Amino acid sequence: MKKKENKNSANTKSGEKLCLACGLCCDGTLFKGAVIEKNEGLKIHSQLDLTVDKEKNRFMLPCHLHDPEVGCTVYGQVRPRVCGNFRCKLLKRLHKGKVSEQEALKIVVKTKALKKQVVSEIIKRASFIEPLTLIEKFILVFKSSHEDPYFRRTNAKLFIAYVALRKMLEKHFYKTESKEIIEDEDSSEMS
Ligand code: SF4
Ligand code: SF4
Numbered sequence: 001m002k003k004k005e006n007k008n009s010a011n012t013k014s015g016e017k018l019c020l021a022c023g024l025c026c027d028g029t030l031f032k033g034a035v036i037e038k039n040e041g042l043k044i045h046s047q048l049d050l051t052v053d054k055e056k057n058r059f060m061l062p063c064h065l066h067d068p069e070v071g072c073t074v075y076g077q078v079r080p081r082v083c084g085n086f087r088c089k090l091l092k093r094l095h096k097g098k099v100s101e102q103e104a105l106k107i108v109v110k111t112k113a114l115k116k117q118v119v120s121e122i123i124k125r126a127s128f129i130e131p132l133t134l135i136e137k138f139i140l141v142f143k144s145s146h147e148d149p150y151f152r153r154t155n156a157k158l159f160i161a162y163v164a165l166r167k168m169l170e171k172h173f174y175k176t177e178s179k180e181i182i183e184d185e186d187s188s189e190m191s
Contacts, residue, residue, distance in 0.1 A: 023066050026061065032133045033061055044080055118161045125145070
């Protein structure tokens with residue numbers, strides 16, 4: 001996902017590189033939906049074949065235009081406004097010069113490695129009809145097995161990886177911290 005244009009072109013370029021390497025706000029890791037901004041209309045969402053939840057005034061994530069290898073496939077083209085406006089904690093810190101591009105990219109690499117670990121543990125346990133966010137998958141697995149007396153032992157690897165990922169997301173990406181590890185993600189959206 002990408003962000004407000006920054007007056008400092010070096011920072012803006014760094015932001016582009018970071019976001020194209022990341023995509024955690026597009027791929028269902030951070031959010032379940034992204035807001036449709038005031039007076040924006042739905043033309044672009046319809047042109048891009050995005051799934052819109054009119055009641056909640058948002059389009060759903062993961063976004064089918066996100067490619068894990070290259071990032072947003074319509075980057076630099078006309079996109080929903082939130083895609084150009086959203087800035088996570090890490091991107092803001094980069095723009096403010098509080099973290100270097102190299103450090104920010106390292107954080108993204110580390111976070112994506114944790115995400116990969118969580119996904120690989122999840123798919124050992126269940127298969128899903130996509131699209132689902134990462135937390136939706138985790139909750140489905142968690143709820144389906146938490147009454148199992150051996151749950152903690154058999155799912156320890158998944159749980160530990162998920163907690164570590166969640167900590168990274170809260171520390172570096174979410175604007176505010178959530179209190180629960182397992183929560184109703186319905187209110188979680190990119191805005
Ligand atoms: S169009 Fe989709 S992939 Fe591109 S920035 Fe927006 S949400 Fe992300
Ligand atoms: S989560 Fe932050 S760094 Fe990653 S793509 Fe979104 S705005 Fe960019």
